[in-house]
Amino acid sequence: MAALTLARLQPKLLAPIDLEIGAGELVFISGPSGAGKSLLLRAIVDLDPSQGEVLIDAQSRSLIPAPEWRRRVGLLPAETGWWADQVGAHFATSPAEPAQASAMATPAGAVDATPTQGGSPDEAAQVEGDQLGITRLARLLARLGFQPDVLDWDVQRLSTGERQRLALARLLVNGPEVLLLDEATANLDPSNRAQAEQLIDDYRRQRRAAVLWASHDPDQRWRLAQAAGGRCFVIEAGRLQAESSA
Amino acid sequence: MDLISLSPFDLALASGLVLLLAALSWRLHLGIERRILIAAARSTVQLALLGLVLKALFASTDPLLIWLLALMMLSVAGWEVMARQRRRFRGAWGYGIGALSMFLSSFSITVLALTVIIGVTPWYQPQYLIPLLGMLLGNTMNGIAVALDGLTRQTWEGRNRIEAQLLLGATWSEAIADIRRDALRAGLIPITNAMATAGIVSLPGMMTGQILAGSPPMEAAKYQLLIMFLIASGTGLGSVAAVWIGARRLFDGRHRLRLERLRTARG
Numbered sequence: 001m002a003a004l005t006l007a008r009l010q011p012k013l014l015a016p017i018d019l020e021i022g023a024g025e026l027v028f029i030s031g032p033s034g035a036g037k038s039l040l041l042r043a044i045v046d047l048d049p050s051q052g053e054v055l056i057d058a059q060s061r062s063l064i065p066a067p068e069w070r071r072r073v074g075l076l077p078a079e080t081g082w083w084a085d086q087v088g089a090h091f092a093t094s095p096a097e098p099a100q101a102s103a104m105a106t107p108a109g110a111v112d113a114t115p116t117q118g119g120s121p122d123e124a125a126q127v128e129g130d131q132l133g134i135t136r137l138a139r140l141l142a143r144l145g146f147q148p149d150v151l152d153w154d155v156q157r158l159s160t161g162e163r164q165r166l167a168l169a170r171l172l173v174n175g176p177e178v179l180l181l182d183e184a185t186a187n188l189d190p191s192n193r194a195q196a197e198q199l200i201d202d203y204r205r206q207r208r209a210a211v212l213w214a215s216h217d218p219d220q221r222w223r224l225a226q227a228a229g230g231r232c233f234v235i236e237a238g239r240l241q242a243e244s245s246a
Numbered sequence: 247m248d249l250i251s252l253s254p255f256d257l258a259l260a261s262g263l264v265l266l267l268a269a270l271s272w273r274l275h276l277g278i279e280r281r282i283l284i285a286a287a288r289s290t291v292q293l294a295l296l297g298l299v300l301k302a303l304f305a306s307t308d309p310l311l312i313w314l315l316a317l318m319m320l321s322v323a324g325w326e327v328m329a330r331q332r333r334r335f336r337g338a339w340g341y342g343i344g345a346l347s348m349f350l351s352s353f354s355i356t357v358l359a360l361t362v363i364i365g366v367t368p369w370y371q372p373q374y375l376i377p378l379l380g381m382l383l384g385n386t387m388n389g390i391a392v393a394l395d396g397l398t399r400q401t402w403e404g405r406n407r408i409e410a411q412l413l414l415g416a417t418w419s420e421a422i423a424d425i426r427r428d429a430l431r432a433g434l435i436p437i438t439n440a441m442a443t444a445g446i447v448s449l450p451g452m453m454t455g456q457i458l459a460g461s462p463p464m465e466a467a468k469y470q471l472l473i474m475f476l477i478a479s480g481t482g483l484g485s486v487a488a489v490w491i492g493a494r495r496l497f498d499g500r501h502r503l504r505l506e507r508l509r510t511a512r513g
Contacts, residue, residue, distance in 0.1 A: 046500050047409060066501040071415030081410025083424065167410075174414055 002056050002177035004044075004073070004210040009052035011036060011043035016052055017240050019233075021178075023057075024208035026230030028221040030243065035235040037214040038078060041180045044212070045075045056178060074176025078183040080167035087158070088151030090170055091137060140169050143199050145192060160187045168196060172203055179204070181213040185220070197224060204228070249459050261286065303372045312372050316353075316379055323348055323387045330391040333398045333508045335495060340509070343491050344390055351484035352382040355476050363472065381452065381473055382480045385437060389481035390488045393433025397492050398508055400425045408503050418497035426493050433485035437478045444474060 003023045008016040013036045021027050029037055043050035046066055054061040054073075061069055084090055138148045144165045158166065164187050171179075184200065185193040201224070204211045215221050221243075225232050232243035264286045271279040303311055324345030334340040356379045360369040369375075401408065404425060411421040444450050445467075452473055456466035498504050 045413065047412065047502055049498075049500075049502065067412075067415045067417050070413055070501075075413050077409070077413065079406060081406035081408070083404075083407035083411055170414065 002072070002208075002210060004178045004212065005055040006044065007053040007055065009040075009043060009050060009054055011039045011050050012048065013039060013238060014235070015239050019240065021210040021212055023210055024204060026204060026211045026213065026224065026228040028225055028230060028232045028243075029212065029214050029235060029240070030216060030218070030221060030232070031235035033216070036238065037235060038182055040235070040240075041075055041077075041182050041212070041214060044180060045070050045073055047075070071174060072176055073178045073180065074171045074174060075180040076168055076171050076182060076184050078186065080163045082155045082163070085155060086151070087153045087155055087166060090155075090166075091151065091173060137169070137173055140173060140199075144169055144195055161189065161192060164188060165192060165196060168199070172199070177207070177209055179209050179211045179213075181211065181215075183214060183216065186216070193220075201228065261290075300372065300376060303376070307368075307372065309370055312370050312375060315372075315376065319380060319383055320345060320349055320352070323383045327387055327391045327394065331395050331398060332511050333402050334394075335398070335492070336507055336509055339495055339507070343488055343495070344387075344394060347390055347484045347487035347491065348383060348386050350487050351480045351482075352379060352386050355480045355483070356382055359472070359476055378473075378476070382477060385477040386480045386484040388436060389433040389485045392436070393429045393485040393489050394492055396429035396432045397425060397489050398496075400428060401496055401503075402505060402508060405503065405505060412501060412503065418501045418503075419493075421501075421503075422493050422496065426489055429489050430485055433489070434482060437474075437481045441474055441478060444470070450474070 003025075004021045006017050006019040008018060010016040017040070019027070029040070031037055039048065042048045044054055046054075046061060046069055056064075056069075056072055064072070082090060141148060141150060146165070146169075150166070155163075164184070168184060179200065181200070185196050188196060197220075200211065200213075203209060213224075221232050224230065233240050234243040235241075264282065268279040268282045271277070271282060299315065303315065324341055327344030327348070328334055328341050331340070335343060356375065357369065359378060360366050360371075360374060364374060366374045401422065408421045408425075412418070440448070440450070450470050450473075453466045453470035456469060457463055461469075495507060496504060
């Protein structure tokens with residue numbers, strides 16, 4: 001569980017931003033394309049240089065090594081990147097650090113998107129960590145509508161929507177404490193979108209993860225923000241403002 | 247067997263063949279006739295000048311002059327590497343990475359060969375030093391240019407795949423590892439192929455020269471081997487250095503990919 005705080009964070013093109021997102025809170029941002037939504041998210045994960053500070057709980061970004069920061073504050077970019085030929089190869093890298101994984105162990109019964117040694121500690125001790133990781137991943141993929149054999153698929157042959165869903169699985173299995181989503185469901189058909197929304201919602205509640213979601217879909221923003229008691233912001237003329245509930 | 251001196255008329259005949267090639271390019275609209283002619287003219291002037299300079303240098307054996315010539319060769323090679331980059335590093339890095347890695351590899355290996363392997367006294371005797379250095383620089387230059395170009399081009403095109411790895415918590419070194427490996431491999435392929443086919447398909451240039459100049463074939467073969475080994479290690483060392491420095495320069499201390507450190511391609 002983690003809260004995210006932006007303190008005078010200034011990405012390119014934007015005025016300095018102050019924003020607090022509590023643990024388990026859902027916040028939407030919108031704005032015309034080119035307004036700087038993606039730049040804001042990239043600045044938070046420290047992929048672009050920016051002024052100002054970002055904190056996860058009380059920990060300052062500048063004191064955390066960048067790779068660890070990006071594991072803890074996970075960004076799902078609008079355009080997903082793939083570096084190997086087969087889907088499965090993208091799930092093997094960057095395992096969560098063991099110390100961190102055990103610190104975030106989920107309560108028994110909380111299944112699905114847990115990147116940690118899922119299930120109760122007793123259960124975890126009984127089963128090989130590897131096997132557990134595989135079943136957890138399979139469960140995660142199943143919730144997004146994939147069979148386990150998707151891992152053998154050729155990346156070249158994936159559709160945009162399949163890439164987006166697999167990128168979401170790849171990110172969640174990494175176990176980020178904060179989720180930044182850039183048009184996470186933009187290319188999905190209604191049933192896949194519902195599955196992805198449900199998965200993200202479960203992850204947010206079970207892990208008490210702060211979620212910052214850039215979405216251009218007003219219906220989605222209104223619907224999910226209503227259900228989760230979330231807030232909506234809009235970027236206009238380089239400033240982040242509360243979205244009027246019109 | 248005596249050396250048969252070439253007359254200007256002999257060279258003019260050979261240059262006629264290049265003119266023919268240029269005419270062919272013009273006729274077939276290949277569009278490279280200008281470049282062929284300029285390159286041929288450049289090599290004529292440069293080699294004639296080098297012949298004159300070496301003649302004077304062999305007579306004097308002044309270390310300062312030798313150093314000057316060596317540095318000039320290096321700076322031109324550095325320039326050549328930079329000019330061959332489609333997306334080169336901005337600022338001094340564009341020149342510096344190529345020149346530094348060539349300096350590290352070519353100079354150290356030349357000195358090693360002169361002092362330890364061939365055992366020339368004094369080691370900077372220009373008759374050995376200049377040709378050796380020239381062979382090494384010329385070949386490492388090619389390797390480094392190909393490797394660096396591969397690194398910057400693939401990184402530019404592969405921004406998404408690199409950043410995807412960074413986003414999942416990879417370090418800069420992990421994120422660029424496969425591109426770095428590809429770039430190195432590309433830089434080393436020409437010399438590897440040259441070694442593999444030497445003597446079967448091609449008679450290497452230096453051995454040809456020595457045989458034409460009247461050396462016993464076995465001596466020529468031994469020198470050629472020496473040169474090939476030196477070139478291979480020089481190219482390898484230089485490419486590794488260039489790709490390593492270049493890859494590091496593409497990222498900053500916070501493991502961000504900094505593509506703005508590359509120039510955008512011209513034309």
